[in-house]
Amino acid sequence: MRSKGDQVxxxxxxxxxxxxxxGGYNHTSFTDxxxxxxxQRGNIYYYFKTKDDILRAVIDHRLEVITDMLNxxxxxxxxxxxxxxxxxxxxxxxxxxxxxxxxPMGTINAELGKGQRDLQRITRAMFDTFRxxxxxxxxxxxxxxxxxxxxAMETLARAQGITMVAHVYEDVDTIKREIPxxxxxxxxxTETLK
Amino acid sequence: MRSKGDQVxxxxxxxxxxxxxxGGYNHTSFTDxxxxxxxQRGNIYYYFKTKDDILRAVIDHRLEVITDMLNxxxxxxxxxxxxxxxxxxxxxxxxxxxxxxxxPMGTINAELGKGQRDLQRITRAMFDTFRxxxxxxxxxxxxxxxxxxxxAMETLARAQGITMVAHVYEDVDTIKREIPxxxxxxxxxTETLK
DNA sequence: GTCTATAAGAAGATAGAC
DNA sequence: GTCTATCTTCTTATAGAC
Numbered sequence: 001m002r003s004k005g006d007q008v009x010x011x012x013x014x015x016x017x018x019x020x021x022x023g024g025y026n027h028t029s030f031t032d033x034x035x036x037x038x039x040q041r042g043n044i045y046y047y048f049k050t051k052d053d054i055l056r057a058v059i060d061h062r063l064e065v066i067t068d069m070l071n072x073x074x075x076x077x078x079x080x081x082x083x084x085x086x087x088x089x090x091x092x093x094x095x096x097x098x099x100x101x102x103x104p105m106g107t108i109n110a111e112l113g114k115g116q117r118d119l120q121r122i123t124r125a126m127f128d129t130f131r132x133x134x135x136x137x138x139x140x141x142x143x144x145x146x147x148x149x150x151x152a153m154e155t156l157a158r159a160q161g162i163t164m165v166a167h168v169y170e171d172v173d174t175i176k177r178e179i180p181x182x183x184x185x186x187x188x189x190t191e192t193l194k
Numbered sequence: 195m196r197s198k199g200d201q202v203x204x205x206x207x208x209x210x211x212x213x214x215x216x217g218g219y220n221h222t223s224f225t226d227x228x229x230x231x232x233x234q235r236g237n238i239y240y241y242f243k244t245k246d247d248i249l250r251a252v253i254d255h256r257l258e259v260i261t262d263m264l265n266x267x268x269x270x271x272x273x274x275x276x277x278x279x280x281x282x283x284x285x286x287x288x289x290x291x292x293x294x295x296x297x298p299m300g301t302i303n304a305e306l307g308k309g310q311r312d313l314q315r316i317t318r319a320m321f322d323t324f325r326x327x328x329x330x331x332x333x334x335x336x337x338x339x340x341x342x343x344x345x346a347m348e349t350l351a352r353a354q355g356i357t358m359v360a361h362v363y364e365d366v367d368t369i370k371r372e373i374p375x376x377x378x379x380x381x382x383x384t385e386t387l388k
Numbered sequence: 389g390t391c392t393a394t395a396a397g398a399a400g401a402t403a404g405a406c
Numbered sequence: 407g408t409c410t411a412t413c414t415t416c417t418t419a420t421a422g423a424c
Binding site for chain 2: 022023024026027101102106107109110111113114115116124127150153154156157158159160161162164165167168169170174177178181
């Protein structure tokens with residue numbers, strides 16, 4: 001059972017999460033958060049000392065969601081090769097949002113990588129989580145630790161590249177066209193490992 | 195011979211170009227431009243009505259630089275397959291900046307793709323320029339227009355993905371490791387076209 | 389815990405002297 | 407063409423009543 005305060009705090013985090021994704025971090029103002037949550041300025045500051053603190057809470061929240069998702073993939077599918085295919089399919093399932101707003105991890109890293117490195121490092125943790133999971137899959141397929149990390153980075157790069165180009169052109173079809181090629185590459189790559 | 199006014203205008207554009215790349219568009223203030231150029235506020239407004247106008251001039255400038263570069267590649271190398279390799283090598287040559295600040299086209303598109311779509315469309319022209327050039331190369335290698343565009347988009351996606359991941363981790367080595375694979379893919383792909 | 393009112397500063401943009 | 411001074415608006419953040 002969640003207390004009233006926790007509910008309000010959660011509402012602020014979930015709303016800020018969406019606003020930061022759709023409108024960027026710097027471009028989203030406190031007023032935007034007030035308007036979208038119906039929680040007044042002063043009250044938001046009761047829960048978070050600064051806007052940066054809201055970002056930290058948002059990233060913590062995203063990390064939980066990502067971790068839960070990766071754990072459920074690992075739980076429900078035993079074959080790492082199919083797990084990796086699921087990773088690619090995730091892009092297809094979110095194709096509409098990705099084309100409109102870009103990758104939730106990539107875009108905020110790109111935004112904060114300019115002049116706000118302290119904040120970028122916080123958001124980088126999302127990449128670390130995926131990277132670690134990917135490394136684990138490739139390791140299970142027999143790759144040594146160096147190769148597994150290299151393949152994990154290449155996998156991340158493929159996903160980022162497809163998403164970036166689709167976002168630039170706000171074009172869902174780019175994702176639909178590129179994901180099958182991405183999957184084919186994953187199959188070829190994991191095949192040679194076995 | 196460039197007039198005094200043109201020189202000042204050019205100084206503003208080149209400085210803003212660098213600041214927008216290194217610090218992002220929204221995060222770079224008028225004061226930053228004043229400090230970096232030693233041109234006073236009022237005088238900058240003599241040359242540009244708004245900050246958006248400066249962005250437009252910056253993008254126009256970048257488009258000229260990109261076009262000149264692509265033209266010189268086309269002039270100096272007759273084989274489209276080697277021209278495409280040159281495209282990949284460009285990333286290697288700029289590896290340090292790419293790791294620190296990301297792709298000059300990709301990051302600004304990602305930033306402005308959130309809530310500032312009008313401005314994003316301006317920056318998209320940089321992608322259009324590369325895309326058109328890449329299409330032309332693949333066409334010369336025998337690809338039909340649909341395939342050429344698909345390969346152009348995939349080529350852009352590869353470059354964007356590598357750059358993005360390298361920027362997230364501020365890691366030059368990622369670029370050094372991935373570009374040879376990118377080149378190998380280009381060779382394989384152009385080989386099957388001939 | 390929640391709210392209103394407001395402070396303090398930075399942003400983009402303008403007016404007008406020189 | 408160049409400059410200083412200033413306006414307006416928006417930003418994050420705080421004070422203090424309830």
